[in-house]
Amino acid sequence: MSEIRNETPLIEVRNLKEHFPIQVSGLKTKPLKAVDGVSFSIKRGETLGLVGESGCGKTTVGRTILNLYKPTSGEIIYDGKPIKTAADIKEFRKKATMVFQDPYSSLNPRMTVADIIGEPLDVHKLYKTKEERQARILELMDYVGLNSEHAARYAHEFSGGQRQRIGIARALAVNPEFIVCDEPVSALDVSIQAQVINMFQELQEKLGLTYLFIAHDLLVVRHISDRIAVMYLGKMVELADADEIYDHPMHPYSKSLLSSVPVPDPNIARANKRIILEGDIPSPLNAPSGCPFRTRCRYATDVCAQSMPEFKEVKPGHFCACHNLENVD
Amino acid sequence: MNLKKLSMHPDLDCFAPASEAEKEYMVQMRPSSTFFKDGVKRLMKNKIAVISFFVIVIITLCSIILPMFWPYKYDQMLGVRPGRPVNSSYNNLAPFEYGEKELERMAEGEKIFPHIFGTDAQGRDYFIRVVYGARISLAVGFFASLIVLVIGLTVGSISGYCGGKVDIVIMRIVDIIYSLPDMLMVILLSTVLKEVLAPLIAGTVLEKLGVNMISLFIVFGLLYWVSMSRQIRGQILSLREQEYVLAAQATGARGKWIIMKHLLPNCISVVVISTALQIPSAIFTESYLSFLGLGVNAPMPSLGSLASDALNGMNSYPYRLVIPAIVISLIVLSLNLFGDGLRDAFDPKLNG
Ligand SMILES: Nc1ncnc2c1ncn2[C@@H]1O[C@H](COP(=O)(O)OP(=O)(O)O)[C@@H](O)[C@H]1O
Ligand code: SF4
Numbered sequence: 001m002s003e004i005r006n007e008t009p010l011i012e013v014r015n016l017k018e019h020f021p022i023q024v025s026g027l028k029t030k031p032l033k034a035v036d037g038v039s040f041s042i043k044r045g046e047t048l049g050l051v052g053e054s055g056c057g058k059t060t061v062g063r064t065i066l067n068l069y070k071p072t073s074g075e076i077i078y079d080g081k082p083i084k085t086a087a088d089i090k091e092f093r094k095k096a097t098m099v100f101q102d103p104y105s106s107l108n109p110r111m112t113v114a115d116i117i118g119e120p121l122d123v124h125k126l127y128k129t130k131e132e133r134q135a136r137i138l139e140l141m142d143y144v145g146l147n148s149e150h151a152a153r154y155a156h157e158f159s160g161g162q163r164q165r166i167g168i169a170r171a172l173a174v175n176p177e178f179i180v181c182d183e184p185v186s187a188l189d190v191s192i193q194a195q196v197i198n199m200f201q202e203l204q205e206k207l208g209l210t211y212l213f214i215a216h217d218l219l220v221v222r223h224i225s226d227r228i229a230v231m232y233l234g235k236m237v238e239l240a241d242a243d244e245i246y247d248h249p250m251h252p253y254s255k256s257l258l259s260s261v262p263v264p265d266p267n268i269a270r271a272n273k274r275i276i277l278e279g280d281i282p283s284p285l286n287a288p289s290g291c292p293f294r295t296r297c298r299y300a301t302d303v304c305a306q307s308m309p310e311f312k313e314v315k316p317g318h319f320c321a322c323h324n325l326e327n328v329d
Numbered sequence: 330m331n332l333k334k335l336s337m338h339p340d341l342d343c344f345a346p347a348s349e350a351e352k353e354y355m356v357q358m359r360p361s362s363t364f365f366k367d368g369v370k371r372l373m374k375n376k377i378a379v380i381s382f383f384v385i386v387i388i389t390l391c392s393i394i395l396p397m398f399w400p401y402k403y404d405q406m407l408g409v410r411p412g413r414p415v416n417s418s419y420n421n422l423a424p425f426e427y428g429e430k431e432l433e434r435m436a437e438g439e440k441i442f443p444h445i446f447g448t449d450a451q452g453r454d455y456f457i458r459v460v461y462g463a464r465i466s467l468a469v470g471f472f473a474s475l476i477v478l479v480i481g482l483t484v485g486s487i488s489g490y491c492g493g494k495v496d497i498v499i500m501r502i503v504d505i506i507y508s509l510p511d512m513l514m515v516i517l518l519s520t521v522l523k524e525v526l527a528p529l530i531a532g533t534v535l536e537k538l539g540v541n542m543i544s545l546f547i548v549f550g551l552l553y554w555v556s557m558s559r560q561i562r563g564q565i566l567s568l569r570e571q572e573y574v575l576a577a578q579a580t581g582a583r584g585k586w587i588i589m590k591h592l593l594p595n596c597i598s599v600v601v602i603s604t605a606l607q608i609p610s611a612i613f614t615e616s617y618l619s620f621l622g623l624g625v626n627a628p629m630p631s632l633g634s635l636a637s638d639a640l641n642g643m644n645s646y647p648y649r650l651v652i653p654a655i656v657i658s659l660i661v662l663s664l665n666l667f668g669d670g671l672r673d674a675f676d677p678k679l680n681g
């Protein structure tokens with residue numbers, strides 16, 4: 001965890017919504033609320049971890065922030081300036097990049113490593129001579145621990161871990177400030193995950209990067225994040241410092257998530273009650289009214305079905321959205 | 330030493346840290362090879378495809394080169410000489426038979442090039458007619474596929490890339506064309522176009538090619554692009570969803586860059602394969618149209634019209650029907666087998 005340099009956020013997201021129109025019958029469409037009113041901010045040099053079950057909208061949040069999907073509504077403010085027009089977006093693309101979850105489908109099988117890493121340089125015309133381009137590509141490969149001899153090879157010749165390094169080098173090419181890391185290690189072997197995570201941290205220190213780090217694995221996020229946000233069904237349910245959320249989770253959903261994390265110490269493990277979530281996550285097409293978690297929540301009351309709990313600051317720096325916090329033990 | 334094998338103790342040597350060389354071995358990768366090289370390698374392993382390829386090459390080369398130095402022309406009636414009565418001894422020669430004059434000249438010790446397949450009812454050397462017919466059929470197949478490729482590629486990629494309403498409209502048109510009985514449409518269109526086009530092209534270079542040929546190409550352009558465009562569209566649609574396209578968008582790349590760098594290069598194999606498979610189907614269509622008398626113009630032979638002409642004398646000269654039929658089958662079969670080989674070697678779905 002690197003030092004957080006100042007208090008004004010590098011990126012701020014206000015009430016972001018992303019609704020995908022889904023065809024239900026004939027020409028009728030229904031909105032699939034993949035992200036439904038999410039707000040948070042990330043300070044320069046900070047890592048915000050984003051966790052939640054698969055399908056809860058993490059990837060969509062990351063992609064919408066980068067304007068890969070046009071937001072249905074809400075504001076994205078980068079470095080104090082809202083990102084709205086095509087010109088804003090073009091400029092924004094040089095500062096914010098993405099590392100994708102799947103190191104296989106995110107690299108074009110017909111391109112060499114050098115061309116993949118050099119693509120952002122080509123698109124933004126960031127070099128004057130071929131030599132300059134080549135030198136920059138080799139420098140990037142060196143950053144991520146790839147051998148310069150690999151430059152002329154095709155991505156399919158590499159292992160998953162090496163492919164993900166190529167993806168990271170591509171994300172670093174434009175010298176970005178902010179990187180959305182969408183489950184960058186979940187497709188990798190456990191033995192390689194730690195290496196790649198450490199590399200993310202080293203790069204952050206060396207280059208002063210800010211991360212939105214999406215993950216599935218709570219141990220991984222805890223290791224790398226300064227703060228952690230928990231999502232459920234397109235909504236943010238809890239947000240706090242990494243240690244705070246691990247030691248004192250408040251929202252019933254966060255509690256159940258954390259109770260399923262394996263703990264190395266058997267005494268602690270025994271002391272921790274395992275809370276097993278019943279039922280499946282509802283489809284975002286037919287989300288429950290009020291609190292999205294109420295169909296699986298042990299503490300649900302009538303009010304939960306009627307209104308969506310407000311996402312409010314419960315303790316300094318600790319946000320949570322639940323009507324019945326005082327009853328949750 | 331041998332006793333140790335029975336021991337239940339683990340061999341500690343197995344747990345020694347890997348040496349540098351061993352580590353290097355672990356991370357060693359497949360030797361560098363491109364998608365294209367891989368495909369060619371796989372293709373070369375497929376014996377049937379290789380043989381088919383050579384058959385195609387030999388037939389193509391023969392049909393191009395042989396007519397250049399063959400002593401007879403495809404439209405040369407050997408019994409007809411200016412200023413002399415028609416010598417009918419040249420008509421309907423059996424293979425390796427000679428006409429009267431030729432026999433005389435041979436008696437004088439002159440060497441006469443044999444009529445390998447004999448001659449037809451008008452005294453034309455049948456071998457060169459078959460060779461020439463193969464040339465016409467191959468050319469028709471090639472150019473018709475080219476037309477299909479251009480139209481199919483354009484329509485398919487527009488439909489796939491734009492998606493939405495454009496896609497829906499184009500695909501309904503494709504469905505309509507699909508649902509037409511294509512044999513019937515081809516015959517009807519050829520007949521109608523023949524009437525319409527004849528006055529239009531009179532006196533131009535196109536006239537020599539024959540109005541039937543032109544209408545044949547138009548028919549291909551109108552009807553046969555649909556399956557090609559469907560395949561390209563499907564390919565583009567699935568490629569568009571690939572994460573590397575999204576990754577390119579995330580770097581700021583726009584439409585043209587994405588189509589040129591990401592979509593088309595990944596379509597090439599589908600394009601090549603469906604074009605290769607289109608050629609035999611075009612040749613086949615040309616043959617049966619010629620067989621029905623809707624093909625090439627009279628003195629010019631095509632394999633189909635040769636077979637059709639041979640029908641008249643089928644009882645006496647069955648080989649005149651059999652030979653062009655065998656050549657058509659050989660061309661169509663080897664093109665199909667080669668196309669299948671290409672698909673097996675280059676289809677990305679099969680090689681993961
Ligand atoms: N492009 C899209 N079109 C329609 N629905 C989508 C699209 N992308 C994601 N979704 C839907 O949005 C929901 C959230 O998906 P996603 O953001 O990928 O979740 P996560 O990354 O947390 O697993 C899922 O129900 C998914 O089916
Ligand atoms: S608002 Fe109600 S349903 Fe939602 S988490 Fe709190 S108690 Fe459970």
Ligand SMILES: [Mg+2]
Pocket residue numbers: 055058059060101183
């Ligand atoms: Mg995801």
